[in-house]
Amino acid sequence: MKQTRFNANHRKLGAKMIEFVGWDMPVEYKGIIDEHIACRTAAGLFDVSHMGEIHITGKDALAFVQHISPNDVARLSPGMVQYTALMTAKGTYVDDMLVYCLHPEFYLLVVNAANTDKDYAYIVAQKGAFQVSLDNPSDRYSQLALQGRKAIPILQPLTDVALAPMKSFTCAFGKVAGKECLVSRTGYTGEDGFEIYTLDPEPGPIWDAIIESGKPHGLQPVGLGARDTLRLEAKLPLYGNDIDDTTTPLEADFKWIVKFKKSEFLGRDVLVRQNEQGISRKLVGFELVDRGIARPHYPVYLGGVQTGQVASGTFSPLFKKSIGLVYLPINKTAIGTEFEIGIRDRKVKAVVVPTPFYKRDY
Amino acid sequence: MYPNNFHYTKDHEWVEVKGDIATVGITDYAQNHLGDVVYIELPAIGKALDAHSTIGTIESVKAVSEIFSPVSGEVIEANGALNNSPEVVNQDPHGKGWIIRLKMKNKGDLQALMNAADYEKYLEGLEE
Numbered sequence: 001m002k003q004t005r006f007n008a009n010h011r012k013l014g015a016k017m018i019e020f021v022g023w024d025m026p027v028e029y030k031g032i033i034d035e036h037i038a039c040r041t042a043a044g045l046f047d048v049s050h051m052g053e054i055h056i057t058g059k060d061a062l063a064f065v066q067h068i069s070p071n072d073v074a075r076l077s078p079g080m081v082q083y084t085a086l087m088t089a090k091g092t093y094v095d096d097m098l099v100y101c102l103h104p105e106f107y108l109l110v111v112n113a114a115n116t117d118k119d120y121a122y123i124v125a126q127k128g129a130f131q132v133s134l135d136n137p138s139d140r141y142s143q144l145a146l147q148g149r150k151a152i153p154i155l156q157p158l159t160d161v162a163l164a165p166m167k168s169f170t171c172a173f174g175k176v177a178g179k180e181c182l183v184s185r186t187g188y189t190g191e192d193g194f195e196i197y198t199l200d201p202e203p204g205p206i207w208d209a210i211i212e213s214g215k216p217h218g219l220q221p222v223g224l225g226a227r228d229t230l231r232l233e234a235k236l237p238l239y240g241n242d243i244d245d246t247t248t249p250l251e252a253d254f255k256w257i258v259k260f261k262k263s264e265f266l267g268r269d270v271l272v273r274q275n276e277q278g279i280s281r282k283l284v285g286f287e288l289v290d291r292g293i294a295r296p297h298y299p300v301y302l303g304g305v306q307t308g309q310v311a312s313g314t315f316s317p318l319f320k321k322s323i324g325l326v327y328l329p330i331n332k333t334a335i336g337t338e339f340e341i342g343i344r345d346r347k348v349k350a351v352v353v354p355t356p357f358y359k360r361d362y
Numbered sequence: 363m364y365p366n367n368f369h370y371t372k373d374h375e376w377v378e379v380k381g382d383i384a385t386v387g388i389t390d391y392a393q394n395h396l397g398d399v400v401y402i403e404l405p406a407i408g409k410a411l412d413a414h415s416t417i418g419t420i421e422s423v424k425a426v427s428e429i430f431s432p433v434s435g436e437v438i439e440a441n442g443a444l445n446n447s448p449e450v451v452n453q454d455p456h457g458k459g460w461i462i463r464l465k466m467k468n469k470g471d472l473q474a475l476m477n478a479a480d481y482e483k484y485l486e487g488l489e490e
Binding site for chain 2: 016027028031032033034225228229291292293295314315317344
């Protein structure tokens with residue numbers, strides 16, 4: 001199993017560790033519910049070093065990223081970040097990702113831990129005649145996420161990067177706890193916050209400094225368990241559950257990442273056709289009406305007939321109810337549509353609800 | 363930590379016997395392993411259970427776990443308070459977090475179970 005450079009920090013805090021896609025990761029410390037609520041009311045600190053980082057550099061860096069991504073990367077100047085995807089030729093997802101413009105000839109892609117090697121191989125296979133250098137330095141990167149309304153007062157004393165003026169989805173280089181870092185105003189929780197990347201081989205002091213600074217503010221370390229409940233309340237997709245190589249961004253309710261005015265990108269033809277014909281299914285949010293918890297892969301029934309499976313589903317610590325995401329036929333996606341989910345030997349009533357389930361109020 | 367008058371299963375259920383009434387719950391080890399309990403499915407009153415058959419399910423945020431009956435018998439009471447406050451299982455697993463009460467069918471079922479000392483030894487073996 002691989003370890004992040006914060007492994008000792010987690011064990012010192014008594015974290016419950018699990019294996020996640022080949023990594024020894026903390027799933028919880030104090031408890032999923034406590035950590036989730038701490039992030040929503042104060043702040044949470046996450047070790048996300050298992051994520052993948054891919055470097056694209058060279059003369060054709062912009063053109064190459066434009067080719068593999070449906071979103072319009074030309075809108076980014078250095079210091080800007082964009083959410084997008086890696087598309088197959090069929091317009092379906094290889095992965096979703098963030099693109100950081102660090103320099104006109106240097107783009108950093110941040111991808112899911114589960115897909116890093118797959119994504120890099122796919123990108124290398126697309127290189128063709130583009131004058132670019134490609135690199136996968138994921139193992140040299142460490143990454144932390146600090147998320148929550150107290151993120152700025154917790155982090156500002158530790159960094160020379162001016163945090164409050166940073167717009168959402170921008171990034172800056174600077175020092176955090178004395179270590180050289182890239183800081184972006186991004187995250188996967190629906191809260192305000194920052195993601196902190198470093199190539200420093202000994203980043204442990206960054207974790208310790210943030211934990212210490214966060215003590216009077218109610219900061220808690222947060223594991224993978226609450227990371228999932230937080231992102232689902234904010235309706236942020238998870239590859240493998242909500243998006244994969246059988247779903248398009250139009251079906252996944254991410255039409256906004258597809259910029260049709262771009263004349264060329266992988267999967268464009270299929271997406272143009274799908275956009276003209278209309279999608280036949282869509283990813284929507286639901287909650288259970290009856291007692292129970294709907295989880296991924298549980299069968300979904302419309303009018304008693306199975307039409308698919310739950311994509312994502314969990315118990316929401318904030319709303320204390322069972323929430324999730326599911327693909328339904330397009331004519332059954334209106335808010336208020338009722339359907340059923342099979343939970344062991346029962347068929348439990350569920351209803352389509354607006355998303356995101358949670359939107360921050362500051 | 364583990365009450366001396368309880369009997370224990372390898373699946374981390376406990377049973378307390380008073381006369382021919384058995385009270386069943388999950389142990390502190392089980393609740394700690396599960397994490398925050400958020401949902402419990404209790405059986406109907408009157409349901410007949412064999413030793414090792416499924417009483418119901420208990421769910422944490424991340425996982426679904428079956429609860430197995432340590433002894434055979436008929437369900438005479440289910441702890442309905444857990445429906446609204448499942449976290450009581452985490453807070454007081456050996457007391458207020460009890461799950462069902464059974465009218466026992468066969469006291470001999472207890473022979474197959476561990477006492478507190480054996481259960482604690484069993485747990486030490488698991489930690490290795």
